[in-house]
Amino acid sequence: MFPPSFVRRLRSDLGDAQAEHILEVMKMPPPVTVRTNPLKTSSPLLDLPLPFDRALEISRYGYLLGERPVFTTDPLFQCGCYYVQEASSMAIERVIASGNIFSSTDSGEGLRVLDLCAAPGGKSTHLLTLLRERPGSFLVSNEVIGSRVTVLADNIARWGHPNVLVTNNDPADFCRLPEFFDVLLIDAPCSGEGMFRKDERAVTEWSEENVALCAARQRRIISDAMVSLRPGGTLLYSTCTLNTIENEENVAWAAREFGMEILGMEHFYPGEEYGEGLFIAALRSHREGHPAEKSHGGRRRNAESTLKEYRGEIPFIKEGYRVYQKDSLLKVFPAACAETMLSVESRLKTVKSGTGAASVITDRKGQATLIPEPDLAFSEVLLRKGDGGFPEVELDAEQALKFMKCEPLNITDAPKGYLLLTFLGHPLGFVKNIGSRANNLWPSSRRIRM
Ligand code: SAM
Numbered sequence: 361m362f363p364p365s366f367v368r369r370l371r372s373d374l375g376d377a378q379a380e381h382i383l384e385v386m387k388m389p390p391p392v393t394v395r396t397n398p399l400k401t402s403s404p405l406l407d408l409p410l411p412f413d414r415a416l417e418i419s420r421y422g423y424l425l426g427e428r429p430v431f432t433t434d435p436l437f438q439c440g441c442y443y444v445q446e447a448s449s450m451a452i453e454r455v456i457a458s459g460n461i462f463s464s465t466d467s468g469e470g471l472r473v474l475d476l477c478a479a480p481g482g483k484s485t486h487l488l489t490l491l492r493e494r495p496g497s498f499l500v501s502n503e504v505i506g507s508r509v510t511v512l513a514d515n516i517a518r519w520g521h522p523n524v525l526v527t528n529n530d531p532a533d534f535c536r537l538p539e540f541f542d543v544l545l546i547d548a549p550c551s552g553e554g555m556f557r558k559d560e561r562a563v564t565e566w567s568e569e570n571v572a573l574c575a576a577r578q579r580r581i582i583s584d585a586m587v588s589l590r591p592g593g594t595l596l597y598s599t600c601t602l603n604t605i606e607n608e609e610n611v612a613w614a615a616r617e618f619g620m621e622i623l624g625m626e627h628f629y630p631g632e633e634y635g636e637g638l639f640i641a642a643l644r645s646h647r648e649g650h651p652a653e654k655s656h657g658g659r660r661r662n663a664e665s666t667l668k669e670y671r672g673e674i675p676f677i678k679e680g681y682r683v684y685q686k687d688s689l690l691k692v693f694p695a696a697c698a699e700t701m702l703s704v705e706s707r708l709k710t711v712k713s714g715t716g717a718a719s720v721i722t723d724r725k726g727q728a729t730l731i732p733e734p735d736l737a738f739s740e741v742l743l744r745k746g747d748g749g750f751p752e753v754e755l756d757a758e759q760a761l762k763f764m765k766c767e768p769l770n771i772t773d774a775p776k777g778y779l780l781l782t783f784l785g786h787p788l789g790f791v792k793n794i795g796s797r798a799n800n801l802w803p804s805s806r807r808i809r810m
Pocket of ligand 1: 449476478479480481482483484503504505508530547548549550564577581600
């Protein structure tokens with residue numbers, strides 16, 4: 361079943377007993393694990409009707425499920441209460457905590473973090489959760505492949521954090537932001553040995569030549585992006601493959617090439633904590649950085665932003681945010697990092713930034729009408745009812761499914777105008793209630809077809 365030279369190398373790297381154990385685990389069906397979103401639920405075991413088996417040690421938010429539910433039709437999955445992720449990938453939390461990566465970097469001001477190879481968004485959504493402990497921080501979640509960036513942007517929107525930009529750039533483009541980021545995560549494309557039991561193609565495409573090709577591509581990606589890491593900043597390098605060529609050897613090469621100290625390296629092998637396998641290393645640049653002198657992204661410090669601050673009234677956004685307009689779209693950014701985020705937006709091919717909150721239509725008399733954007737329902741910037749927010753209507757499971765299939769809803773006993781629909785209290789989306797029917801604002805791009 362597995363390529364003989366892969367098996368030989370695993371045995372020589374790890375010894376017969378451990379290799380045999382890993383190979384046995386890799387023949388078994390993969391366990392189902394999820395990572396919950398503390399922005400939306402602080403007690404997932406009570407709040408989320410999932411078939412929980414046990415909590416994982418690898419992450420405060422990780423759980424093993426006893427069986428695989430149909431996630432697509434679950435409104436709580438759709439509105440970002442949890443993310444389906446294999447357990448080893450959650451190790452990033454442990455590595456960040458044990459290396460004090462988010463807490464020991466400089467004076468305590470917000471961090472600038474780049475997730476260079478981010479689609480479909482597993483580690484980016486996790487980083488957003490972890491960055492809540494460092495207010496004023498923001499994430500650039502980048503994916504070079506255009507067809508994958510749409511899924512990434514969608515997953516990021518569901519997760520509900522406004523302190524993030526989703527970009528579609530080649531690693532070399534980050535030379536436009538020299539010495540800019542405090543933390544650079546490179547979760548590199550790899551030969552995928554950790555994916556063998558999930559993805560038959562990973563097995564058939566595996567070869568020694570491909571491992572060498574992947575290792576060379578990984579070095580190229582690191583070289584291209586390193587210019588954007590500030591002196592004293594941290595590089596996190598990870599792969600979901602098991603061999604030392606793409607892992608330890610590349611880390612040693614990067615440490616030599618860029619004068620970095622290796623803070624730590626860890627392998628999580630298939631089966632550990634129910635995961636598929638992950639290698640992760642943390643390296644810190646030797647050169648000392650002064651946080652007060654943080655780069656603003658090169659000489660074009662005041663690059664012209666195409667976004668203008670919106671001065672109109674928006675009753676349904678919490679305090680502490682700034683609103684900018686791009687064409688008819690109003691986007692919401694945390695006040696503490698709004699300007700820096702806009703400066704990044706003007707330098708990269710940005711697909712999404714902040715929370716898309718509303719479209720604004722201004723009539724000839726200057727009267728503005730605000731139409732809530734679907735992403736607003738998922739976001740922490742949304743004010744809930746009672747505070748100036750939208751009237752809310754709770755849906756049952758059948759109605760929620762109809763809503764996510766973009767079907768019209770019959771909503772009785774509700775005021776006319778825009779309504780926020782919830783499922784088990786979690787915001788799912790908006791409708792415009794015109795009395796005889798409610799027009800569905802769930803986007804067709806997210807329409808459930810099953
Ligand atoms: N970090 C993601 C997560 O946790 O969900 C998984 C990332 S996956 C291991 C690697 C990503 O690198 C893929 O999305 C792939 O499209 C992207 N990629 C492929 N070739 C690349 C290249 N030459 N430069 C940068 N990224 C690349």
